[in-house]
Amino acid sequence: MNTDRKQAMHVEAGKSFGTAEANENERRWNDDKIGRKNQDPTNHYDKSRMGLNFEIGSDGKIHSLGYQQKSLEVRLMDRLAELGWHPFKADSKIQPNCCAKFIFGGNHDRTLEMAFGTQTVNLDKGADNSHLQRCPEIEQWAKDVYDWCAKRYGQENIIGFQVHLDESSPHIHALIVPVGQRAKSGRECVMWSAKFGKSRYGYGHILREMHTSLYEEVGSKYGLERGDSIEGRHVSHLSKRDYIRKLTHEARQAEKAVKGLQSMIRSLEAQILNYKSQLDEVEEKLASGRITLDKYDARKADLLKLIAEYQTKLDDKAVKLQAKEQELEQMTKNIDRVGRVAQPFRNHKIDFEPPRITGKLPIFGVDKWIEEQNRSIASRFVKIVRQIEELYRKDAEQQVQAVQRNALVDYQELKRLQQENMRLTDLNENQTALMQEFLDQMAEPSVRERIFTIADALIGGQPVAVSSGGGGGNSGSDLRWDGRRPDEEEEVYRRRCLLYAKAIVIGNKKSSMKRRL
Template sequence: MNTDIKQAMHVEACKSFGTSEANENERHWDEDKIDRKNQDPTNHYDKTRMKLNFEIGPDGKIHPLGYQKKSLEVRLQERLAELGWKPFKPDSKIQPNCCAKFIFGGNHDRTLEMAFGNQTVNLEKDADNGLLHRCEEIEHWAKDVHEWCARRYGQENIIGFQIHLDESSPHIHALIVPVGIRPKSSRECVMWSAKFGKDRFEYGRILREMHTSLYEEVGSKYGLDRGDSIDGRNVQHLHKREYIRKLTKEAKQAEKAVKGLQTMMRKLEQELLTGRNRLKEIDEALASGKITLDKYEAQKADIQKLISDYQVKLDDKTGKLQVKEQELEQLTKDAAKACSVIQPFRNHKVDFTPPQITEKVPLFGTDKWIERQNRLIAKQFTEIVCKIESLYRSDAARQVEATQRNILADYGELYQLRKDVKTLIENNDELKSTLETMLDQLANPSLRSKIFAIADALAGGTPAVISSGGGGGGNSDSDLRWDGRRPDEEEDAYRRRCLKAAIIVVMRSSKSHGRNR
């Protein structure tokens, strides 16, 4: 028998909340509806105990269930409207979270004891528990949980707080709107991340802290221990192959998000560079008298505003990129761990009755009686041993299967590594060939002087025109597209880049001349 007396808390993100859920929480049902509900073997709604259900109102006091004039979903919509909630379009596949659904409970026997004390509760379907009365301890516990929620989320954001005593175990349903402060306007708004984190790692940390806080402030007063940690639950609840597939899918999604954020950041950096170059251009235009001071100040203000907006967006994308990179790193580690770890043998607990002698010793034929009893005991003992052996044989087969899968995974990784090595060797050969060509160019005195002239021109910011056609005259068409010095680029790095670009241009030019000749 399980003797653990623990608290329980479940949190579910909710994108919408309908009338059927509201009716269930507030028990706006007639008897026909209850009977239809109980046709499902997993449901157990006791009509004789429904009068004992209650809720805690905004005043923090005990009230009959469903006493408020406005229904639960209407109250939710009104609070969302107060906060300026604007969901996405109805046909959008992605919708934000607007509320959190909590369920608070605990050990079955302990919660029944809090609700009904020493009274006998018949949990069979269609049982008559009409003589039961509600004990004060369950009300005190519900009030303490309500105060705990109010401290964390604000009383005005608790839309509903219903306590059900008509099911198998007493429990609480709480509907709460997560509210945060908008950074720019400092106004309150619906914000899931403000209360439950920006990603699943932060959510896990917050959830662990919530369990601890609930135990310290409420559960410990009522003999309810802190719930077990949820760390690693997915590995146990999912088949290993499914878990690895899930991690791989999430890692691909995170990698795709990282690449998308990197692309957006590059575009924003390019826009910032364009804006700064535009500022330089109007500075030069003002100095040369091409534009008036009024026009200069107007253009400068517009450009600076654009630069400021781009910088804000860039900072936002940088923060999101860091979060996604951490998420991708953790997913990669989890996947690698799942592929390599073999689960240990389980400590099986086999329920059996020890072999016993149940017959009295006869006055006559004692030897035959002893022989018969020994045969019965041996049979029972053999059955027990065979059962234990079967369990551990199954575990051994599972170990062998896991080892074989790991070997296949290792072979796949080895194959991928060989491909990577081959690619690196090819890239290395290509780079080596390019380096030798560059050295040949530098060894030629005429090309060397040309390379250094172009490199000096680039480093000094002077335009350098290299003909893309044959002949020695040159024209206005240039193979060189130069973006100038990049923001925060070191002097030495910039000069090396100038030299490299000059060598590439001369190499292309010399090849073109060779073809023309």
């Protein structure tokens, strides 16, 4: 029995929610569909336990799974329509997050105990568990999780809340719309950042708080400990190829963060060296009598203060860099481990008695006796060899099946990469056209001067007054500037400042032209 009795929570941002995913959550399947799903060795849907599944409806009460006439994806679209949500253009490669897909669970043995008590559960595929009855504890746990979600996100924004007891471990699927208020109008709208933060740093902070809150309000009541970081967990919900892609993306992000921190450290070290050089110059001036003692003391105090401040920043960045480098190293190991298709054969061990002669040599018929002993030894020896052969044959079959599955996935990956290549080619052509347009705009001296003025101000951390046509203030632009982001490289930050300045100036210019027309 696993004694690591932790709660589990996984949340994924959703840009869409399809019929197939909705049907799986609500088990809108027939027997043929279940059979086809179970052909995948990673799936385990027990038909004899499906009647025990349930969901909590919008009234906060327990109902049979799929009791609502409207399917899950239709209910989601209805709620999005109420909030006035509109996706980007259909051909846009980037779409906003419109929903959060939660999975709640916990320690395998503990959740089974909550669901079925002391009843015996046969987890083999095709086993008959029709004798099982659902225990009240799993229902109360689900209600408590539902109340926790309703408190954080609003009961009206919980689109679906399904509890599955027909798989290996009981768990909950919750589909939730993140809702926030617009700063200007105060109107409610779909807003991922309002509930999950505006950056990865903010998201990580909120996620840690969510684990703690879930433990304090729910998990602790059911003997479930606070969950660890969800990073790298719940990989069973992803295909192997998707999981490798996810790890690779995270490794690239970590690598960018490492480069950003290294760039910041170099910048801080250069600034500290500059201040120390200034300090040496001040001391030389004092020694040569070019400045008075009081001016020397004041300047020295200022420089020492600046050096101390930058040294503190440098130490902080160095600690973060070390942590990020360790994280990157672990990610690289995980990618290497998961990416292997063929695993080494196991060294099988078989307990057996070595063949030996047990009878006594007869006085007569020695040749016949020796022949019988040899036949008996050969039979036992062949039996042992056959056992070893069977074990390695099964290992070989599993290796072949793994290679075949991965070959199919590789082919699918090839097709995906071909499509991605076409998309990137189109994107490159669009970017070329945009770059040409930008160069044409930069050829106009007044526009160029205005763009560089705003960009320089942003890089220097100065406030920018944006006018529109002759007016003042910031009314001419609804763009938001969030300043320099954590771990952002200097070059990336300067480039973003320039693009932001270009968007403001060109946007205001187009607005002025429309008004004149």
